[in-house]
Amino acid sequence: MSSTTYESIQFRGSPSGEVVQKTFTYDGLAPNEVIIKVTASGLCFTDVHMLRSDLVLGHEGVGIVQAVGSGCKNVKVGDRVGWGYLNSTCQTCEYCLGSDDPYCPQKEQFGVNNHDCGSLSNIAKRKEDWLFKVPPEMSDIDAAPLMCGGTTVWSPIIRNCKPFDRVGIIGIGGLGHLAIQFLRKMGCDVVVFSTDASKREEALSLGANEFHCVKGLQKDYGELGIKPIDKLLISASSKIPMGQFYPIMKPRSTIIPLSVADGDLTVPYTQHVLTGMALQGSFISPKLEQQRMLEFSARNGVHVMAEKFPMTLKGINEALEKLKNGKMRYRGVLIPEN
Template identity: 55%
Template sequence: MGLDCIQFCGSECGEIVQKTFEHPLDLAADEVAVRVTHSGLCGTDLHFLKTDMVLGHEAIGIVHSIGSDVSLVQVGDRVGWGYPNWTCGRCDWCLRGEDNYCPNWKIYGVSDLDQGSLSTMAVRKEQWLFKIPENMSSEDAAPLMCGGSTVWTPLVHHVRPYHRVGIVGIGGLGHLAIQFAAKMGVEVVVFSATVSKRDEALQLGAKEFYVTKDVDDYSTLGTTKQLDRLLICTSAKLNLGLFYPLLSPQAMIIPLTASDGELTVPYFQTIRNGFSITGSVIATRFMQKEALEFAARNGVHVIAEKFPMTLDGVKGAMARLKDGKMRYRAVLSWDY
């Protein structure tokens, strides 16, 4: 006998369906059964609507039971998880502490398709579970398990306190990037197609705000000083060459949203100015832990719309996310 659980899954036709699943009570030695309480939604979830799998990978829940070798968490702990569920621990990337690049990892959408955060229960490997700080709400914590770690990682790796950092787009990623960067002491400059977001961007910590809609020459925006780093936090396809007049020599451009298509930039200007374009993925285990603790310590909060963890709630949240109407993350919960 197992536990009867509810799961919200993708399907071949793209329709979200509700399933009932009997969760086995026997766990592998390194496994943890988590009773899900909250789940964030990420743009990546949209890519798997036509896959027969449990959706969701920004989870917060309570430890229900643990395997015989589990020592990092206990029954009753509040924990979170994100994209990965397992890394090998033996490859060069794992051995040098960059387990987020493990070529053997098991991740959302590729493996463990019967385990996701849009459910009542999920089984996860101990190594990629994270305790949630006591002073952090589950509504804040859920989106930090993927969206938050996506912007945190490049800020820690590539940004110094004396840099001017441009953030393109105020959405699920951008509003978190502004807060993390500002709390780090960085001078934040925001670019948005929507003038209505100016006050909000400044309240979140931005020092400057520029509207790019219908502007063909960004050198006319009137920025006060060149930018050292540029984080692309919008899913809209951009002509990155438009930003080149705003960048300092050896500036770095960091695209962060998962998108299809080709990335093209002006060839000679890239070489002449020493610009670099750097990819970045989610945080390592160490950096994920640090991101949660930094956010809790410095008051980084998620602006989110809340939905019940029901079939109608999941469908409604997905529809708003797909239509680009979410402001700025979605959080679903069983105790809505």
């Protein structure tokens, strides 16, 4: 291990739920570790859930490599890289070998392991395993939120949706506005459902073919009288009664929840069986898919709608408050002052 030390200014959760600023010293580098100067960090609602944990917040990082361990093979000093939810996987289990590495039982992930490696800091230390090369034409503001928000929607889209599919999206927010762009760039017929009629023009400008305001529907989405859906992505932050949208789904169609909520997910039992529908869970993208997501986004002009904040205690608290209140439009990105 390298004996060089690296000092990091970090913004951490605490038992009180207050964000605290601390200075932390990384003592050297293991062969597979990398020191990165952070240039941007996205903010995810998972960070809100972690506010009472003693860890460095942030898992949507972008930065410039400052030093590499002796065993690193894929990145070098000066590379611009991004990282997200995972820090490493075992690379030998059936999931890693089968291109499903996010499901590795030995994975190290944000909130569980490596509590000193978050992206709300000026210097981060990460393992090389889950660092991604950021395309040169992609801005930090676009790249950072793609590391979690982007990869959350990318994998279920490319694994389930075909260019000729009619794909519905419930909710336009941090996930939904990216899903619209990915699907339209792939050639899908994109249908957006929202309770906010003011988002119509925005959804259409992002690439939606149709927009339907569902606020005030008395029974279910069948009231809309629209052409049926092949796939439905749920990116809304609140749980929706599943039976509401079964009337607009084709037989053998697929529903894919993307957001996370407490409690149980309940579907209409008989209707689900008789229509042969699938309910598909999904975690973040595997490594190869995530790198291809960044390349696809750069090549096709996928952009993040983001609000920028300074990476200071004041800036972070302002961003968190806006996120918690549902007023962020649509991803918050923190920028270090130095």
